[in-house]
Amino acid sequence: MTPKTRYMLPLYAVIIMIPILYLGLQSDPSELPSQYIGKPAPDFDLPMLKDPAKNVSTADLQGKVSLVNIWATWCGGCRAEHAFLMQLSREKTIPIYAINWRDNRPKALSWLAELGDPYVASGFDEDGRVGIDWGVYGAPETFLVNTEGHVVYRFTGPLNRASWEEEFVPRIAELTK
């Protein structure tokens, strides 16, 4: 090694580090990747929020591309995304299933009565067991499920038009082509 290359070594090291550190800046350290990407959606069978006599389960997710939205009335982000979910349901882009997570039934029902119900069906997960099975760590979370009932993608935080166009539209196009 000539002295010149030796003196240049730190500079080379910095040049190599820059893109790595830059990528590090982009990633959100609090984000936990879902363990179910590419795997079957975790089994659940929950009483429906609106009609406890009926059930909503993993079987309902078979044979179509759908969303599974985790929501609760105590969750501020859920209120923030609700109007957008209403838009999605009006546009009939994709069926939206829901898990009403650790909530109170009367409160949840009055929320839907007041703000509208964008869901095909909401399962009522009162004690949060199904939430744990899905690896939920905070509401809202939105899972994209393919026709075989496998999880393709998970989005954490409130959905809006911009994140929808960016994250969901291309994936759904891929799944339905």
Added chain:
Amino acid sequence: MMQRIVIFFTFIFLTVTAFAIDTGKAFDDPAMQARYEHLIAEIRCVTCQNQTIKDSNAFIAADLRREIRRLMEEGKDDDEIADFLVTRYGDFVLYRPRFAGKTLALWIAPFLLVLFGGFAIFRVIRHRMTLSVDEDGKAQ
């Protein structure tokens, strides 16, 4: 007067604020309870990521404690309980990552770095030993 003030402040500082985080019922068997306390001190709260579920009062932590309690009552051992959590939340949920798979680099990297650094130091020292020194004490 002074004495009273001293006593007053002494007692002020002696008070310890205690919040009962885990409100679940203790196991009847002290050994089970000890195992439970040990387990929950090893599991990361997934929303408040620098706390264990033992220290966190987030409701998800309470849910995870309840699940661990239930699994223990079902007779699951510690590995099975860790598996249950890792399947759902990934390796990150364990405070002490396992020595396998994706976490292998975490365990091995420090030793590799020490080896690499030691080798570099060895090379530098050996190189310096070969340098001759002139009368002024400067390396040539």
